[in-house]
Amino acid sequence: MVSTLHSELIATVSQLAEALAPQQQRFLADLIRIRSYTGDEGAAVQRTLQELRAIGCDEVWMDSAGNALGRIGNGRRVILYDAHLDTNEVADASEWPHPPLEPVIEHGAMWGLGASDCKGGVAAIVYGAAILKQLALSGDFTLLVMGATLEEDAEGFALRALVERDGVRPDTVLLAEATDLTLRRGQRGRCEIRVRTTGKAVHASTPHLGENAILKMLPVVAALEAMNADLPTHPIFGKGTQVVSLIEGPHTPNSVPSWCEVTVDRRMMPGETMASVLAGVRAVVEPLGATATIPDQPVRTHTGLRLDGPSFYPGWLLEETHPLLAAGQATGQALWGTPLPVDVWRFSTDGTYSAGAAGIPTLGFGPQEERYVHAADDQVDLAKLTKAAAFYALFPLMFVNGEEGTIERG
Ligand SMILES: [Zn+2]
Incomplete structure (x- = not known):
């Protein structure tokens, strides 16, 4: 009143x-x-x-x-x-x-x-x-x-x-x-997840002697994409989403790549935590031989202070x-x-x-x-x-x- x-x-x-x-x-x-x-x-x-x-x-x-x-x-x-x-x-x-x-x-x-x-x-x-x-x-x-x-x-x-x-x-x-x-x-929340496979580098002329980290990443990318079907949903925010948004490896065109890393952009519902997100991703990628981490966001203030912290925004x-x-x-x-x-x-x-x-x-x-x-x-x-x-x-x-x-x- x-x-x-x-x-x-x-x-x-x-x-x-x-x-x-x-x-x-x-x-x-x-x-x-x-x-x-x-x-x-x-x-x-x-x-x-x-x-x-x-x-x-x-x-x-x-x-x-x-x-x-x-x-x-x-x-x-x-x-x-x-x-x-x-x-x-x-x-x-x-x-x-x-x-x-x-x-x-x-x-x-x-x-x-x-x-x-x-x-x-x-x-x-x-x-x-x-x-x-x-x-x-x-x-x-x-x-x-x-x-x-x-x-x-x-x-x-x-x-x-x-x-x-x-x-x-x-x-x-x-x-x-x-x-x-x-x-x-x-x-919604958001976070960045890095998923990495490792192989064995050898000269590209003898690929049978190495292990190709990019090839190991193929099923991992497919599995990360398939996770979208089962991500948490919320009556107000709808469905969580996950996108493989970057892919990197060594810049050596004549070698079998020893590592490959993808970045995943994840959109989250309230209540999802760093532990719950990582546990869900690891359950999918670790059996395929990959690792998952949440990287630190580099942050420097205009006064010169470093405030780096996990790239996790609930x-x-x-x-x-x-x-x-x-x-x-x-x-x-x-x-x-x-x-x-x-x-x-x-x-x-x-x-x-x-x-x-x-x-x-x-x-x-x-x-x-x-x-x-x-x-x-x-x-x-x-x-x-x-x-x-x-x-x-x-x-x-x-x-x-x-x-x-x-x-x-x-
Ligand atoms: Zn703004």
């Missing part, structure tokens, strides 16, 4: 979101101008720290892995807003209607590299915090705003560093990835009845008077760490539209950007209100 006091407050939040829209758009344009490929986000992090200071955060810092962070409030419940600053790399700038790093406003949207993934999300969470701060909205919460790094190459690794290296453990995480102002409560799903989802629904209902559709993401996000690995309740909400993600017409609708800021301003109140029934202003 939305009381009279609440409806006044909600109108004020929406008005301030409108009033701050020009500043929010300038910030987004600045972020788009800064090239920030994964591992090279330093300048975008600095620009975000500057904005977090400008909006009056109580504390602003860069964590040990080089993420930008701002804090508002000192309450019991710690809410983390996460949106990443790194972008996908431009394959061919000539395909872009506008130069990728030159922000342009056209048809009510801001165009530019990363507008939809995920700099629009960064602008939404930072200006949500700005509204919260200007209206002096408080409650028993601490709000952390994170301009995250490393997401495109190694989603979740930067968030893991914040939690496990720096000891900042939020009670809940909101991800400002593309949802078109609706809610997302999960994603899936997750927030229960339909979880209070976090209810708080997201209540926020949307209060602002726009209509229930927000709830779905799951096709792609992977930092939620793979927060929800999938650390078990922290995680929810997705962002102004950006999925169809523009990693596309040459990358853009974010400006009216949606403003609405998302209002959502992020109001959410903490709804979150603690749902739990304790207290909203304070002043």
